[in-house]
Each structure stands twice: as structure tokens, then as C-alpha cells.
Amino acid sequence: MQDDTDQLLRAILRDVLGLKPGQAEAFTAQTGLFGHLPELDSMAVAGLLTEIEDRLGIIVEDEDVDGDMLADYGSLLNFVSERRGAA
Template identity: 30%
Template structure:
């Protein structure tokens, strides 16, 4: 799975978890943590669970940082870096 595919799948997840935004709102440069009011701790916990399930990855506690959750692109890169193979 390449970075673009990961971003598209992540955008689908985000639009499902935070349905108050149109799918067209989401793109690789969309800022997340600190930029979207709804992007709170509950959404982050839900999103982490969905990411781990859908991408078959395990995110370490060290991975849960404002830097990694800054944008769709940074979160996609985190997922990409944690996919085996």
C-alpha cells in the first residue's frame, strides 16, 4: 500500500468519524490536531482503534504525538512507517 492509498483510506475514516465535514473538506494538507474543534481525545482514541484495525498496525504510545496528528499527511506517514513489509 502506497502513501496515496493510505491517505485516501484515512480520509474515508476521518469523514466517517467526524461526519460534520463534507468528504471534499478532507485532503492531505488538512490540519487535524488543534485545528478542528471536533478532533478531541475521544476522536483520537476512536481513530487510533480504526487505524490499527484497518491498516493492521500497532501504534506505540510514542507515536501518539501532536506532531504525528498534525495533518492528514503526517498521520498517513505515521501509518506508512508502521506497516510491515
């Protein structure tokens, strides 16, 4: 499920943020997101989380959203993977 989640999350980031071709595919676990990607500003976070919920069938509670979750790609992937595993 991790590979599936990884690919889906990269597609969501690419689609929601309008990233350049290949940009999301090049992300590593340490790739910074919020505060590092100009496309991911506070307005884009809401759209990103809504799309994650819709496409991956998980619920993201307000209290789940913090700087750590969106700090880097690895943190976001771990969060989404854990939620998908619990779904």
C-alpha cells in the first residue's frame, strides 16, 4: 500500500499545486513542503487536504494539521499512509 499511497500523493501534489512535470516525482522524504514550495501557501493547504481526503478516502481532522505534518514530503506521506492503514 505504501507504493500506491506514494504515487497517489505525488499525483495529488502535482495536480493541486500545478508542479512542473517531474517535480513531484523527484521528491525525497526530506524534500521540504510548507515554507519551501512557493506553490504550497496557506490557501493551497486547504485545497491539498480536501483533495487528499477525496482521492484517498481518509478524514483529516483540524487538529491533525500542523507544521510537522506538512514540513516535508516524508512527514506527509507517513501521515497519509497511517490514515489509509487505519481506514
